[in-house]
Amino acid sequence: MHRVAVLLLPPVVGFDAAIAPLLFGEAADDDGQPLYDVVVCGLDTDPVATIHGFGMVPAAGPEALATADTVVVPGTKFPSARDDGVLTPAARAAFDSIRPGTRMVSICTGAFVLAAAGLLDGRRATTHWKYAPELRGMFPRVAVDENVLFVDDGDVLTSAGLAAGIDLCLHVIRSDHGAQVANAVARHCVVPPWREGGQAQFIDRHLPVQDDATTASTRAWALANLGEDLTVERLARHAHMSPRTFNRRFREETGQAPGAWIRNRRVDHARELLESGDLTVDEVARLAGLGTGGNLRHQLRRGLGMSPSSYRKVFQGA
Structure with a gap:
C-alpha cells in the first residue's frame, strides 16, 4: 500500500495539516479497502504547536519518512525555513532520510x-x-507562479494556500487511481472534485461590481448538458446577459474563456467515461460533447500525451 507521511513542523497551519490525512485516508477501492496508509509524523512525537493556539500530536517521529512513498509538508511558520531559508539540523536529518x-x-x-x-x-x-x-525573493532559483492553485512538476508538487491543498490532494488521488476515486473522496468531503481558475481570482482586486449577476448557475447547467452545442451566445442567453458581458464576467469568475472552460470540462467527462466503462471512443466523444473520436484523441494527446485506449488501460488496469 502506498504510504503517505505528513510532516508537521511547528508552528504548523492546523487546517493544512488535516487535509492530507483526511483526503488520502478516505480514498478506497471498489471493495472499500483503503488505497493509502497515512501517518502523521513530526521531528519527534511531542505535540506540535499550531499557529492558532492548539497542538497536534504526531503518531510517529521522523523515522516514518524513511518508508514513505509520498511526503506532505503542510503550511508552517517554521522559523529556520521562513526567516532564514535553511533547515535546522534535525529537519535536515529528517529530509536526508527520505528515499x-x-x-x-x-x-x-x-x-x-x-x-x-x-x-x-x-x-x-x-x-x-x-x-x-517572499518565496521568490528568498529563493531566486525557484520559478514561483502565484496565479495557479497547484503545480505538478512530476515528483515534486506544490499548492497554493489553505483550501488549494484540497485541490492538490484530489489531483494526486486522481492521478494515482482515476477520477472515480477522487470524485468519491470529494463527495465525502462535500467539496468540488476540481476548481477552475487560479489564485488570481482570490488576490485582492478592487474591481467595481455593477450588479449581483453571476455565471455560476449557467456553468452548472452547462455541466449537465456537455453534449449539446454550447456556444457563447447560448450560454449568455441562459445567464440573461449579452455575450460581451457574459464573456467578461465568465473570465473574471473562472480565469478562463467560456470555450476553453467548456472544452476542459468535456475532456474531464470523457476521461471519467473512459475510466468507468467500455463505451467505444466515438460514443465517449459524443456523450462528452467532443463530437468525434478523432477530436477526443487529439484532446487527450494534447493534454495527457496518450490515446484514449492507452488512458483506459492505465486506469482500468490500476
Missing part, C-alpha cells in the same frame, strides 16, 4: 520548507499568493 524518488508535496507555505531543502531549485512552484513575493 530518492519519494514524491514530495507541499501545501501553502510548506513550499518554503521544500525550497530550504533544495527541492525546488530550477523548478516551477507555487504557494499562497500573499507569500509568493
